[in-house]
Amino acid sequence: MNNSIRAFAIGILFATGVTGCAYAFEGSKEVVIEEGQVLSYAEENSLVVLSKEEYDQLLPQLDDLKDETTAKESTEPEEDKSVEEEVTKEEKIEEEEKEEPKEEKKEEPKTYTLTIREGMLLHEATKELENAGIIDNAFSFNQYLEKNDKSKLVQIGTFELTTGLSYREVTAIITKNR
Structure with a gap:
């Protein structure tokens, strides 16, 4: 029993040593991504690329919008109901608009x-x-x-x-x- 545990421990140490050596000699392979590759990827996937300066300029605006939204939600619950009513009315109008072309096209x-x-x-x-x-x-x-x-x-x-x-x-x- 003792010999099998000792053999298992030696096997673990040996495997760790081999893996460590392989990792050390392999080195790190840095992948260099060029700006053109990033821009083409963003364009293909309908993404927007912002510089750090542009991003930093937009952050305060986002915080302001969040503050305005939370202020409106907490002070004007009646307005939310009217917004929901407007959305419902818009949905009805959209449905009516969709139904009208159906009658015309008859496809x-x-x-x-x-x-x-x-x-x-x-x-x-x-x-x-x-x-x-x-x-x-x-x-x-x-x-x-x-x-x-x-x-x-x-x-x-x-x-x-x-x-x-x-x-x-x-x-x-x-x-x-x-």
């Missing part, structure tokens, strides 16, 4: 099967819907889900969606009416 709606997998991000699913023509803008649909507290209710599964659905109808389908 058959296209069906799209959306599969939401475990671990899939919300913006990935909404981007698929935008690419399929189910929704016009993935970003605005994400905002709609956030405003209506539905973003965390999106369910895993396969959903049949057709073109011409309103945000509310799409939300009801992908949240399974939760």
Whole structure:
């Protein structure tokens, strides 16, 4: 028993020594990324690149906006209700606008099967819907889900969606009416 423990310990020490030597002789390989590569990556992925100075200039503005938002939320709860009413009115207007072109075009709606997998991000699913023509803008649909507290209710599964659905109808389908 004692010999087997001693042999195990020697094996661990030997493996550690070999790994340490390999790591020491390998050295660190620094990857040099050029500014052009960063800019092209940002452009391909619709990202914005800011210099440190620009970023530092925007931070105080962000803090001011956060302060204004919290001040408005705490002092004017009635205004929130009116904002919600405005959003509801805007949604109704959008739905009416969407219904009018349907009557004019009289095209058959296209069906799209959306599969939401475990671990899939919300913006990935909404981007698929935008690419399929189910929704016009993935970003605005994400905002709609956030405003209506539905973003965390999106369910895993396969959903049949057709073109011409309103945000509310799409939300009801992908949240399974939760």
